[in-house]
Amino acid sequence: MGWFSRLRASLGVSPHAGTFDEEARFHLEQRIADYIANGMSPDQARREARVRFGSMTTARERTYDADTVPWLRELAHDLRHAVRRLRRHPAASAATIAILAVGIGANAALFTVVDQLLLRDLPVAAPERLVLFNWLEGRTSMRVGMDGVRTTDDTTGRQTSTSFSYPTYLHLRGSSHEVAELFAFHPIQQLNVVVNGLAEVASGQYVSGSYFSGLGVQPRYGRLLADADDRADAAPVATITHAYWQRRFAGDPGVIGRAVLLNRIPFTIVGVTPPGFAGALDVTRSPDFTVPFASEPLLQGARSDLRRPAFLWVHVMGRLRDGVSAERVAATLGAPLQQAMLAEWHEAMAADPERAGREQPRTLADGSTLRVEPGQQGLMDTRRRYVQPLALLTACAVIVLLVTCLNVATLQLARGMARQREIATRLALGVGRGRLVRQLVVESLVIAMAGSAGGLILAQWGADALLIWSPFGGPIQVDTSLNWRVLAFGAATALGTALLFGLVPAWRTTRTDLVRGTRQRGGSAPPFARPLIAAQVALSLVLLVAAGLFVGTARNLRAVDPGFDPERLLLFRVQPQSNGYQSDRIGALYAQMAERIEALPGVRSVAVSRHALLGFSRRADSLVLEPQVSDAGAEVNVVSPGYFETLRIPLLLGRGFTARDDVAAPPVAIVNRTFADRYFGGGSPIGQRFWFGTVKDGAPTEIVGMARDAKYADLRSQTQPTVYIPVAQDLPGQASVAVRTTGDPLELVGPVRRAVAGLDDRLPIFDVRSQRAQAIEVIARETAFARLSALLGGIAVLLVAIGLYGVLAYGVVRRTAEIGVRMALGARRTQVVAMMMKDALLTTVVGVGLGIPVTLIAAQAARDVLADLLFGIEVGPVVLAMGSVLLVMVAVLAAVRPALDASRVNPIEALRVD
């Protein structure tokens, strides 16, 4: 018999089942006919024949035993049995499944996010053949500048980064043809885009001509970029992502060949990348436009980095040729990297003799070491920052799952005890204990599978919610739909939890004394129930303390005085420099923009500054002060004359900026109070002078005013010495505009857009939002952690309450007789209530006692990430006490109902039971 029919037969779909039945029927009829022929009455004959045949089911099963895989058949039987049992107690089963669904759902939601952010490979052909290059700094650095992430290598303590100069990339590529196909890319934060006459800001990236062939990506429509597009004389072309194509062009195939303006330069769209592909940048970034490196000088103009020697900014990846290892690539390209770096260093020093005079001479040996690492996930720089917060959240979710398992174990134990008679009877009838344990575990497995299915549904919703709450401080777009890894995770979790919550109760329930088991009905709470509840209490305390810490952090941050008035302020950004504005015109543009917007009804005043407040961005500079102060420095913002009035930052001393503080006038500055306190001992800073940089070089800047302290990049950081300088004296190529309104700031979005378009309809405004929204976003991560931890803590506490209630209520039923005796012997109702309460409180207090050291150990393990996340609160007696008191209160609430029920036991009726 084939394995397939054996499998089918095992699951009860035997091809022979009908055969046996017909044969057996014939057999019985023959026997009956014989009996009647021998003189029996038909009725008697029928009865006798049936008795003689014995169990039809057993005979049928034994007949087809040979056709089946016995353990599988038993499993199928156990499964049917389990489903039948669960359907017999629908309410209890649904509750158990719901509890598990919540626990598994929280974990699956997090796993979905972890999977997308940290585990997923790039959606390209054979991603395992991709490598990502980085360098490990030698004795000293050989760079003159950098636009990229540089970190300290864990093992060597030396600097490392994935950014290279473009000339270095070309040199490496020239040496690599036999071992790998190299390609390079670099993100563009904001591109000013004009599509169909509408100006907007999009994201983008520069790529080498070998990018798409190296990654192994095919176009969805049109064609992708090739080497021929990456030449200085090639016509400017771009590809767009599938997502941008859908969003901006509604999936119109006619987009191929369409002209768009990128930073005012006409580009032709030649292709659309496949859905799901967003490049090899960090998974959170999806560059709308991809353009060749050759177009960088067009887009950046004089600020082009393409030919700059020793300026590190492009990421380099490669696809290994067949049979070539990453080690061989590293060996092949190690020397070319050092040659290129040294040559570029010399070139850079030749162009900057002043710096060359200060620098030590470099040799080839100073060059960085090339490292070749797996590249199947693309860049990981920013993703690494999510690791710790995600680990923390995952730990919380795992604790919830543990509480869930303990909780369900408690419930199973109680149900198991209620089945004690049935089980004892079956044991007495000779059913093997192993078989019984397995049957109970299968029952748990069915519950767990159902819970897991529910959990995966919850996870879909949960993962989206998780990302909307942006626990990582900014918006992240990832695909949270189900995939096989999430499904596998769900199945594995179900199996794990079933074993966790199923084995102990099954073991305990079947270890029953046959004689006592069939008779006994007394006894109090199920054995193990109290330790299980205490463990839940202990774990819940960890979650409650975490919730207390994060909720406290969010509350503290909201209570921080920003030092300015964030209400009724509209913010937006512009970057005229990208559209080719030169300094003189930028100043005029800002002035005209302010003038036009100020003229709108509902606008009080307008301010232009380089950096918005609470926007995570700031400028910091070294300063030289007239009375020498070592290591002097300040945070710097460039602001227009109306700034302090518009933001409502009070001027404490001196004057504000005016239109006369322009490029022709002597440099002036306004400082904040912290600046005056730090550098002038609290004395008046007015009239003091300083220089930017590290040397007294050029005209000094004179301090003409002092403003009250205000928060700058975020709410968390201590206010630093801050210098404001007038916009006309240091024109920024991009700026944030703040509009103080009389009413709802968002009502002015349309008028403001039209006012700016009236000045230049190719200049998009972006990041349009109220300052209030900006202030909410700046604490988004903390808010998300507060909500998530409160949610998880709440779930845990609710589960503890359910578990405690269940066990106590069960205890009341089991102890009815005992309580009856006590009351008959003169115990008062209050004494009965006290007895029950004591039971609940003792369990809880033991749990809290266990939980405190567990919490402290957990806090110690997570101290780094906590130090990063917490604000104005720490793990200490206050938070621990609050969590403990809350748990005790919950225990009391959960115990009230069972305790009152116990006190209402009628002694006479109670004693009549059994």
Place this chain on the structure above:
Amino acid sequence: MVLRVKKVDALQGTLDMLVLKTLSLGSQHGYGVAAHVQQISGDLLRVEEGSLYPALHRMEQAGWIAAEWQVTENNRRARYYSLTRAGRKRLGEEEAKWRRLTLGVDRVLGIG
């Protein structure tokens, strides 16, 4: 005393041998096999239904016997079993084994 012949009997294979022997006399349905054994043994042996059909199915799977649906004299559909070549060989082996066994047992009991 009636001997009940079951699969779990100490004398494993006895039932198989009885069935094969019965079928060697001509094809027969399950009830017929049971009735034949009981009748020929003079009511000393009784084949249990709970064992007969599993045995028939097992031997069919093993290829010792073949089965087909036929119509009885009184026009009822019944499953008739007949001996195959392999079954005939098996019967010979079983009979030889049985003879050796009974011979040995008889000698021990001092009957032979």
